[in-house]
Amino acid sequence: MSKWTTSPREALRAGKGFDLAAFDPSSRPGWDHSRAAGEARLAKNGVRLGELQERLFADGRTGGTRSVLLVLQGMDTAGKGGIVRHVIGLVDPQGVQLKSFGVPTETERAQHYLQRIRDGLPTPGHIGVFDRSHYEDVLVVRVNELVPREVWEPRYDEINAFEKEVVDGGTTIVKVALMVSPAEQKARLRERLERPDKYWKYNPGDLDVRTQWPLYQEAYQAVLDRTSTEHAPWYVVPADSKWYARMAIGRLLREALEDLDLGWPPADFDVEAELARLDAQPT
């Protein structure tokens, strides 16, 4: 079976000096093989992901405190939903806690912007998935000046401090920015307008957002510069090939789970005594 030449964890990490303007959304860092080989690799990885997720779940059920949080960001059509369906869909739904963060409700607007995020953090033993996140508070909010600069400017540091607290509490954070090119986005929007089974995914507002592309690039660059920390680094995933993005994120998730190095929880009862009790019962 074909293998990664460089692990996505190395190949996709946004380190110091990462330049989004020079990034190619149609590239496939670390993967020199075909799409078919990539799909086979994702399927195989899925089996292992399922085992690791079950260990995490078992750990949570027996007093463990670990969890994993996958944060998904990206422009419209970048494929966040497809990641949930095709990567997260590989593991047992019982072990997944999924949250979508849309425009804040009135109640949410009355709270601190991180409150709804805290409320949505995964509980022990679970893989949490954020479809959009607190990063919207320095992306759409910054681009559209929904609050003044002196309010959003301190948020980068606040977010770093918040995430540190979450990580210290036992949650591994995997932050993924899915990057689609303007041309590919155009093609995907066109598909939504040409296929009646996709109309429901189309929103005329998406075209207005598209005109703000350079402002969003700038806002993403600031996010990557200022919040790709040691405790919660960003991975920038080229998303023009959906299959590449899926396999890369499947691998990032798997590595995060492998790092937890969880065995199966030991019995908290006397195994032999229980077997004897069971044997003593009728059929």
Next chain:
Amino acid sequence: MSKWTTSPREALRAGKGFDLAAFDPSSRPGWDHSRAAGEARLAKNGVRLGELQERLFADGRTGGTRSVLLVLQGMDTAGKGGIVRHVIGLVDPQGVQLKSFGVPTETERAQHYLQRIRDGLPTPGHIGVFDRSHYEDVLVVRVNELVPREVWEPRYDEINAFEKEVVDGGTTIVKVALMVSPAEQKARLRERLERPDKYWKYNPGDLDVRTQWPLYQEAYQAVLDRTSTEHAPWYVVPADSKWYARMAIGRLLREALEDLDLGWPPADFDVEAELARLDAQPT
């Protein structure tokens, strides 16, 4: 591809005079073919389930009010978790809302027993799954006399009225009782005691519950007699063959979704005008 001889909806429905004592948990009503053929049928059904679930989701996103609720009941080891993993796992996790109802918390005990159930109902566009449910309030509660008879006795009627209200609100309810034989349960408990990767699923209390088997049979019989209504019938699914139970429930779910007869939502925008706007944008 092999087919059902009788639809599970017909073959498994608990109608008037259903006798649990005469029910065979190792039977496979409506399916005359092999396990391999059954697994192929479930996989194929899964593709269709995925499509139907997406239509339901699209409907919910565009103002629809429909949802589907799968209620799973059964003795320990009957395979409720496996249904979630292998049947619900076939559809997009974004469209699923899963709730597990364990022993009520202190807060829950202070509320009406149906309150936590109401709070957990699926929102429009979703498939809700209850792993245990309000039926525990006439099963474990009745068997162990956790409340006096004059309290649990009226609950059958209360539950029927509650479910009627839920159905009238647009939610299709599919109630499934997974029936495992005492011998098969014994074998499954033994496996949990013999395999260290399964210790975490074992609870010494399970053996105490096993000694109450006849009382639970009686309580299940009362549930089937009194709450298998026109608006929310029960399906009794033999669960000694896990693959049979999974394919049967996959089919019940599919039929419930087919009945909604949902098309794709029409565009709520001017498609041609949007295409023109898109074309006018750079790349």
